[in-house]
Amino acid sequence: MSTRVDVRKTYKLYIGGAFPRSESGRSYEVLAAPTGRRSTPRFLANAAQGSRKDARDAVVAARKAQPGWASATAYNRGQVLYRVAEVMEGRRAQLVSDVRDSEGLTAARAEAVVSAAIDRWVWYAGWSDKYAQVLGGLNPVAGPYFDISAPEPTGVVAVLAPQASSLLGLVSVLAPVIVSGNTCVVLASQARPLPAVDLAECLATSDVPGGVVNVVTGRTAEVAPWLASHRDVNAIDLTGAADADGVDWGGLELAAAENLKRVLRPGGTGATAVEPDFGPTPDLSRLSAFLETKTVWHPKGR
């Protein structure tokens, strides 16, 4: 009996709802995490090695998608994001397989991580029509005015995805950015990019409009500076600077100051960046890091 030759996947970028290769034509080898049983690392795939131009194209796509995504009703955004969790559940086998290979986990552990990632997505989806009431409200000003403060999305956010936690970490930084109506460019984990491409395929087959999430795989140290200095990016999440080869998060924050991007610094103390534990249920800090408060006044009178 002959063994069937399987059909393998090409792992590409996700920009503006399409899956292009890098405009640079480059790719790089992605290897399985060493598990101690094998002496030579196992080849998994050739991922696209995104370039400065890819990152810029992704920003253009994110900017184009931003007003539409922000003006969708909160109920609608909640349903669309919930739908992503449904699709993730349907693609569980592939997510488990790629997380297992990427992170060097046991099958049971990989199952648990994927379950947590899906549950995290559902947790954030449910916030879409709630955070505005928690974070905003009426201001009791000393005068005859109606005065109300409400959160709005910051705009286009660049996200350095965690290097180690390739799916749960990715979901934990991505979902809080887009649930409020931001759009984003995600720089996937350099060594573990495959779950990010799987997630992009989930996004593409749910109802998330193209351009809301754009995923660039490649060398973090090469692409991140272009996102940090990009004048049409409003905010940057530096979580994935922790343990990223050749990445100086202070330098990225310095570049981000040029147009006063909102910067979410990596975890850790001093200059040291540490990837957080994404296990526990989060608070609202990641969601609120990419919000602007707008205050509107109007006189009262007869």
Next chain:
Amino acid sequence: MPTFEYAPAPESRAVVDIASSHGLFIGGEFVEATGGTAFKTVNPATEEVLSEVSEASADDVDAAVRAARTAYTRVWSRMSGADRGKYLYRIARIVQERARELAVLETLDNGKPIKESRDVDIPLVAAHFFYHAGWADKLSYASLGENPRPVGVVGQVIPWNFPLLMLAWKVAPALATGNTVVLKPAETTPLTALLFAEICRQADLPPGVVNIVTGAGATGQAIVDHPGIDKLAFTGSTGVGKMIARSIAGTRKRATLELGGKGANIVFDDAAIDQAVEGIVTGIFFNQGHVCCAGSRLLVQENVADEVLRRLKRRLGTLRVGDPMDKNTDVGAINSKAQLERIQALTEAGEAEGAERWDSGCELPAHGYWFRPTVFSGVAQTHRIAQEEIFGPVVSVLTFRTPGEAVAKANNTPYGLSAGVWTEKGSRILWMADQLRAGVVWANTFNKFDPTSPFGGYKESGYGREGGRHGLEAYVTTGGGQ
């Protein structure tokens, strides 16, 4: 329109007693600056020297930070919220008791009309302390996250346009949340901050909780760079804001930045025109236009542009420009020679680029720094006077045809601090408010402020909010999170 002639109605300055020289306020004491250098602060309405003020060196800043750290660890962070609140209530009451003195001193040092310092600045200062006093023992109810704790020692650098009010915006929330403060007032307006130091002593505020170091840019930079500072709060220009953001990049210092603006005040054809004209005047001529959230770009719907402009010019002809100490004065002195020169340079650029200049032609005093209320019409979006913050009594008028065009023009700036909308149509107000990329939107009103109302910008107008529950967020750190 008849112009009424008013007899002079000067406020008495007998209520203030300005010392000929001032030291720094560190650890609860007034001390000499170690460098021995000093600078003069003048009354911009007369160019009279009011006092000599010490210039704090990096060593002085270091002493202030150490005093603040000691007060933080030994006293203030350990004190119950209820007790911290009581100190803030005391300060609020003393500000009210000494309101006239503070208002006169503010007007002398800053040049703003006494009716504004008396009726706007100082009452809001008291209100800010009173409001935040009540938060001190209620922080766990403020949706700030789990277990809100103070950040530590806060460095605060404030501008000259609302000297004591900006101090209150900074100091009140910092103290309510348990932080201690090193504050630098602007070099042209240090006097009310130094009087505030005396108020802290009258309130028996523990030494070192509030430290005031006077000086210019180098003193501010010393605060920004000091390793003992945990958080910075700055109000001022976008240029300096970016320098601060660069200085703290790669550190764990936090910052809130309240920066420049180029606010659009948008008038639709169905607006109550006379009310809108009053709002335009309030928007750009309040405080000589030295307001970061000023409505410095007037966007008028094309079919009413001539009418609005005609009524605006007629109204500007009635503004009383002159002695800030006169209770009838509407527009006071420009705060400094440097600022006057900047306004002159930008208005000359406006003429050179082809916009049409008009001013009220009013008489100006022989001494001091003055600028007539000025209107530029025929302004294009690319003109410097439509893009750059003038920070003076100058409004640039542009026109639009549709709400969509108004939004596009209003948002066409790197800034995003404020905007105004004038229309009688409710649905349009709410739609416009949604579209405008600005932290504060005033609909059928302008330049209203309140301690309960969060204030701050989008984009290059900075980040963070001041006032309200939101303003507390910058001054606490919380547990949990990823």
